[in-house]
Every structure is written in C-alpha cells, then in structure tokens.
Amino acid sequence: MTARRRRAHLAVRAIVASSMLVAVGVAASPPVGVTTRSITAAPRLxxxxxxxxxxxxxxxxxxxxxxxxxxxxxxxxxxxxxxxxxxxxxxxxxxxxxxxxxxxxxxxxxxxxxxxxxxxxxxxxxxxxxxxxxxxxxxxxxxxxxxxxxxxxxxxxxxxxxxxxxxxxxxxxxxxxxxxxxxxxxxxxxxxxxxxxxxxxxxxxxxxxxxxxxxxxxxxxxxxxxxxxxxxxxxxxxxxxxxxxxxxxxxxxxxxxxxxxxxxxxxxxxxxxxxxxxxxxxxxxxxxxxxxxxxxxxxxxxxxxxxxxxxxxxxxxxxxxxxxxxxxxxxxxxxxxxxxxxxxxxxxxxxxxxxxxxxxxxxxxxxxxxxTTDEYTRFQEQRPDPSWGQLLSPVVPVGRSGTMARFYQNVGLFGTRAGFIRSPAPVATRLAGLGVFPLTAFANGYQDIAGGGRVYYSSATGTHIVGGGVAAVWTPAYGLAVTDEVPQPDGEVRATFEHGYITWTVAAGGVATRTS
CATH class of the missing domain: 3.20.20.80 (Glycosidases)
Incomplete structure (x- = not known):
C-alpha cells in the first residue's frame, strides 16, 4: 500500500468513526494524526x-x-x-x-x-x-x-x-x-x-x-x-x-x-x-x-x-x-x-x-x-484493429496458468509468455471456458493450444478441439475437424474431419483414415 493510500485509509477510518458516533448522537473528533481538513469531502456534484x-x-x-x-x-x-x-x-x-x-x-x-x-x-x-x-x-x-x-x-x-x-x-x-x-x-x-x-x-x-x-x-x-x-x-x-x-x-x-x-x-x-x-x-x-x-x-x-x-x-x-x-x-x-x-x-x-x-x-x-491494474496497462499497449470489433471484457484470467485475456466482438487477445496471441472469438470463448490458451497464431483454420492439443475452427465447421495424438497425424488433406474427440466403446477416441477421421489409442497411437 502506498503512503498516499495509507493516509486515505486513516482519513476514512476517521470518517467511519464519526458516522458511528453521529448515529447514536455523540459528537466525534478525528483520531490523532488525521486532520479535519484531510477528511473534508471533495466538491460535490x-x-x-x-x-x-x-x-x-x-x-x-x-x-x-x-x-x-x-x-x-x-x-x-x-x-x-x-x-x-x-x-x-x-x-x-x-x-x-x-x-x-x-x-x-x-x-x-x-x-x-x-x-x-x-x-x-x-x-x-x-x-x-x-x-x-x-x-x-x-x-x-x-x-x-x-x-x-x-x-x-x-x-x-x-x-x-x-x-x-x-x-x-x-x-x-x-x-x-x-x-x-x-x-x-x-x-x-x-x-x-x-x-x-x-x-x-x-x-x-x-x-x-x-x-x-x-x-x-x-x-x-x-x-x-x-x-x-x-x-x-x-x-x-x-x-x-x-x-x-x-x-x-x-x-x-x-x-x-x-x-x-x-x-x-x-x-x-x-x-x-x-x-x-x-x-x-x-x-x-x-x-x-x-x-x-x-x-x-x-x-x-x-x-x-x-x-x-x-x-x-x-x-x-x-x-x-x-x-x-x-x-x-x-x-x-x-x-x-x-x-x-x-x-x-x-x-x-x-x-x-x-x-x-x-x-x-x-x-x-x-x-x-x-x-489501474498492471495487466490492463500491458494490454493497452496492444492497439486493436477495427476488425476486432468493440471491446466486451476487462482483462481477465484464463484458468490458473497466470495467462490473461481480453475479449472483443470478433477476437480474443491472450497475453502469453510467448507474447500476445489472437484467436477468433468462438475459439477464444471455447478456450477460456476450458481454462487453456493458444500457443501459436491462428492460421489456415487452426492453432495449437496449451496442454498439447489443437483447436480447429471455421464458420462452417464450428469450433472443435483434439488432443496431441490426433493432431500429430493430421494433415491439411483431411480438412478441418467437424467433431471433438469422441470416446468409442473399445476405448479409442475418434475425431471426424471434413475428409476423414482419426482414431487414437494408447497402443496404436494416431491412425488416420481418408473418406473423401
């Protein structure tokens, strides 16, 4: 606490003490070290x-x-x-x-x-x-x-x-x-x-x-x-x-x-x-x-x-x-x-x-x-592009990682250890809800995220997240994901893409299959 705030706290304590005594009909004096001037109200509206x-x-x-x-x-x-x-x-x-x-x-x-x-x-x-x-x-x-x-x-x-x-x-x-x-x-x-x-x-x-x-x-x-x-x-x-x-x-x-x-x-x-x-x-x-x-x-x-x-x-x-x-x-x-x-x-x-x-x-x-918070000052240094749309949120934490984010109409801006990274708004909302953040720039419909996974997005396919095992065998030929990873009865997980699907098991790892 700064010296100025400490003085303000002393002044406020005097004010509250006065209000307590006035309420029961007793005149109050400010405590030692707090002058009457220091608790005088500012010019009013x-x-x-x-x-x-x-x-x-x-x-x-x-x-x-x-x-x-x-x-x-x-x-x-x-x-x-x-x-x-x-x-x-x-x-x-x-x-x-x-x-x-x-x-x-x-x-x-x-x-x-x-x-x-x-x-x-x-x-x-x-x-x-x-x-x-x-x-x-x-x-x-x-x-x-x-x-x-x-x-x-x-x-x-x-x-x-x-x-x-x-x-x-x-x-x-x-x-x-x-x-x-x-x-x-x-x-x-x-x-x-x-x-x-x-x-x-x-x-x-x-x-x-x-x-x-x-x-x-x-x-x-x-x-x-x-x-x-x-x-x-x-x-x-x-x-x-x-x-x-x-x-x-x-x-x-x-x-x-x-x-x-x-x-x-x-x-x-x-x-x-x-x-x-x-x-x-x-x-x-x-x-x-x-x-x-x-x-x-x-x-x-x-x-x-x-x-x-x-x-x-x-x-x-x-x-x-x-x-x-x-x-x-x-x-x-x-x-x-x-x-x-x-x-x-x-x-x-x-x-x-x-x-x-x-x-x-x-x-x-x-x-x-x-x-003013320190994180707000840092984010203010990032000049928003008009394409981001209007600002919707303050600077807020994402999960427990210490990463902070700010949300606009069309973009989420994440302040990561690697610098500021943007995600399309639907992606940013999904990531924030999971408490994770992007690691790479969003490009060609996807970006890698904390925890080893990857998020895919387009307005046509929606927002979908897969794990690192699936992402490791994916190529652009498969298109974007149209589902998240879905658990299967035999213990594998499957993510479906525009032109195929990829399964992952502990034993076999990722296996990709083209369908179109």
Whole structure:
C-alpha cells in the first residue's frame, strides 16, 4: 500500500468513526494524526447530477431505508458524502406512496430521504417500483405485483419526476423484473417493456434532462421463478424497448468467485454482461452504458477479508469496460451481522456500524480513484484493429496458468509468455471456458493450444478441439475437424474431419483414415 493510500485509509477510518458516533448522537473528533481538513469531502456534484463514470461509486439502499431511524440514514448519507462517494440509489415504492387510490399520495418518507441525501450533494438514482393493491394485474399479488396498466404506472412516474425536479437526476424503472420475487406472478419481458416505455415518456415529459435507466436485471439463470437476463433483454428489444432508456442496468452478483475469475464460466455475470452488450450493439445502443445498480458480496459463507477482495476485484475490472456506468454497492449496513442469512449480511458496515475491510477499500477508491491494474496497462499497449470489433471484457484470467485475456466482438487477445496471441472469438470463448490458451497464431483454420492439443475452427465447421495424438497425424488433406474427440466403446477416441477421421489409442497411437 502506498503512503498516499495509507493516509486515505486513516482519513476514512476517521470518517467511519464519526458516522458511528453521529448515529447514536455523540459528537466525534478525528483520531490523532488525521486532520479535519484531510477528511473534508471533495466538491460535490450539483444535487441532481448523477455521474455516469465507471469509477463513480455509490450505495444502493434496501427497503429498510423506509423504516430505519432517521439518525441512522443521516449518518450513512454523511458517511457517503465525507468518503467522497458520489451517489445513492434510493427505492421509491409506488405501493407505499399511493397505497389507497390514484388520487392520494403520502410523500413524507420519500421527501425526507431525498432531502437528506441531496442536501449533502449526493446524486440520487431513484428506483421506482412495487405496486399498490388497487393497481395490480388480476392474478398478481404481493408488493411487487405486475401492474395492470402501464399508463397508470407512467402517471406515478411523472408525479415523482415533477415533485423531485432538481433533486433527482436519474430514474430506474423497476427492480429485477426477471425474477418472480420482484415481478409477480412471473417474469414477463413484454409487460415490463410496457412499464419502461410508459415510465420513460412520462419522466422525459416532465424532466427531459433526467437519465432513465431500464433493466435492473438480476444475474440469474432460467428456472421456474427466474429468467436469464440475456434472453429477457432480447425479448425486451423484440417488444420495442429501443428508444425507451438512456442507460441499462444489471446486478452482477457472484458470491463464489471474483468477477474477473468467473468471466469464462457459462451463465456467470461476465458472460451475461458480454451477451447483453452484444445485443445492445446489434440494436443500435452501442453508445449507451450499462450501470451496476447493485453489487455486493454477503459475509455469510465468506470472510470479511474475502468480501473485500471480491469487491476490490469488481471495482477495478468494471473500470476497464468502456461501456460501464457507475457502481452502487449493496449495501451500507448489515441487517443482522452473523445471523447466517444472506440478505442480512451484504453491508460494508456491520450492524453496529463497525466497518468491514471492504468499507476501507471502497472509500479509499472513492477518495483517491480506482487503481489501474498492471495487466490492463500491458494490454493497452496492444492497439486493436477495427476488425476486432468493440471491446466486451476487462482483462481477465484464463484458468490458473497466470495467462490473461481480453475479449472483443470478433477476437480474443491472450497475453502469453510467448507474447500476445489472437484467436477468433468462438475459439477464444471455447478456450477460456476450458481454462487453456493458444500457443501459436491462428492460421489456415487452426492453432495449437496449451496442454498439447489443437483447436480447429471455421464458420462452417464450428469450433472443435483434439488432443496431441490426433493432431500429430493430421494433415491439411483431411480438412478441418467437424467433431471433438469422441470416446468409442473399445476405448479409442475418434475425431471426424471434413475428409476423414482419426482414431487414437494408447497402443496404436494416431491412425488416420481418408473418406473423401
């Protein structure tokens, strides 16, 4: 840790200590060696601005913020402002503001939260969601029931925008509509797109400069209660979502491995992010950013130290994405530290407001700037050719070899001991999924790979991998592989090529047979 970062950590510790004491009504002084000046917040944004930079760090609040004592929420807003976090994501629950009918509003709690946050110079992303009973669709139930009429939702969104002009700079339409937990009775991309279109028009009519964020999709897989965000976005575009959002949002939660290490795992957040980005490019939205409006790691099955490592990895890798927007960490404080319940242990602070390791890292990154990784600097020296297409990934590890890679639309770039080697995108994706990397340049439809194998590829034949024994007897006369190695009943393996096949056994080695 540099001397500058050590000083920042001391300053942040003073800030957190103050927030702990303010929350219980006790004045706090900075510790010895940390001056008041050193913990003074940087110049703030204009109240209704929300920074769209990937290095803009903020806090995402859960529903609890509606019922927490004001002293607790004020202490967190003070902490966020003093630690130079730029933004907060606040829920605005339609079901709580209009619980009775379309003509009756209760703004008291929202007014308090918005005023307390904006008066501290914090940009606000308002996440509008939940449905009053009177506005729910038939058959839908609970606080997150599907609304019956998008136009009614749009009128509420307009009322929110009108009331908080000059205080709220960005509006997110709903939260995780690709899961039944937040969209009852089932995820419905077409219905959600109706809400998005109505909300976008309504907000823009009132506040044309406001940013409207669509999506807020969870990083889930298809199940009885959830819908993969990639397919959900595909259906949104088919339903006419284009033109009805200024930015898209995603919740790339991943608890087992770091964001970067999980990039090549099928259906992991990195893979989903890549696929959604490609959909946005294909639908003319390449200039729009993807915001991480929730990200966090619960300290239930992992240590606070590991939480810190995973959050630090996410922040640094998110910064490397040219299409990334701001990050909102979920959340400020545990509901009940150590109770074993995942949802209760996402906080950067423990329940008693004692800071976890990740709080120091997030605040130091906000205070000094998110560090640039060494591997990013190395890869930046490689000038991309326009034929590579747009950049899709940060620099991420491939397997456990120490090799790093970066993925574009048409090419994967691997940083190996022999230098930088490119593979066609389908090859690069396949290799990364297996945790291996290329050893030779891709030429004439193939390249050799780590572990002694070879990968063959063309758009007509697909991507196929064979072992070294098969590759050793192959000649161009056999054409490209049209299958991987397939185990046979007698213990041999066989790979089929365009003009023949090659078998391999321990006893005989590779045997090639031409068929055409």
């Amino acid at each position: 204009v109240a209704d601005e929300v920074s769209t930079a990937p290095t803009s760090l903020g806090l995402a609040f859960p529903a609890d913020v509606y019922w927490d004592p004001r002293a607790a929420t004020v202490a967190t807003f003070d902490l966020a402002a003093a630690a130079r976090l730029k933004t907060v994501r606040l829920p605005i629950f339609w079901g709580l503001v209009q619980p009775v009918d379309a003509g009756t509003y209760d703004w008291a709690t929202v007014d308090r939260l918005v005023d307390d946050a904006s008066s501290r110079g914090l940009g606000i992303l308002a996440s509008i969601g939940s449905t009053p009973v009177w506005a729910a669709a038939p058959g839908a139930s609970g606080p997150y029931a599907k609304p019956a009429d998008p136009a009614v939702f749009g009128r509420f969104a307009a009322a929110v925008a009108q009331r908080y002009r000059g205080k709220i700079g960005a509006y997110e339409i709903w939260n995780e509509p690709n899961g039944t937990a937040f969209y009852n009775p089932a995820p419905d991309a077409v219905s959600y797109t109706g809400l998005l279109k109505a909300g976008y028009r309504a907000i823009k009519d009132v506040e044309p400069t406001a940013t409207v964020v669509g999506g807020a999709l969870g990083a889930v897989v298809d199940s009885a209660t959830t819908a993969n965000p990639v397919e959900f976005l595909r259906q949104m575009y088919a339903a006419g979502a284009a033109g009805s959002f200024d930015a898209f949002s995603f919740h790339p939660y991943q608890y087992e491995v770091t964001f970067s290490a999980g990039w090549s795992i099928p259906n992991a957040p990195g893979q989903q992010l890549t696929a959604m980005r490609q959909l946005m490019i294909a639908n003319g939205d390449s200039e729009k950013k993807i915001w991480a409006t929730e990200f966090g790691v619960p300290t239930t099955t992992i240590s606070e130290s590991r939480q810190n490592e995973m959050i630090g990895d996410f922040t640094r890798k998110w910064k490397e994405l040219p299409y990334a927007g701001p990050i909102f960490f979920f959340t400020d404080r545990d509901r009940a530290t150590g109770n074993g319940v995942v949802e209760d242990n996402f906080g950067l602070l423990r329940t008693d407001r004692y800071a976890k390791d990740a709080m120091w890292t997030v605040a130091a990154d906000a205070y000094l700037g998110v560090p």
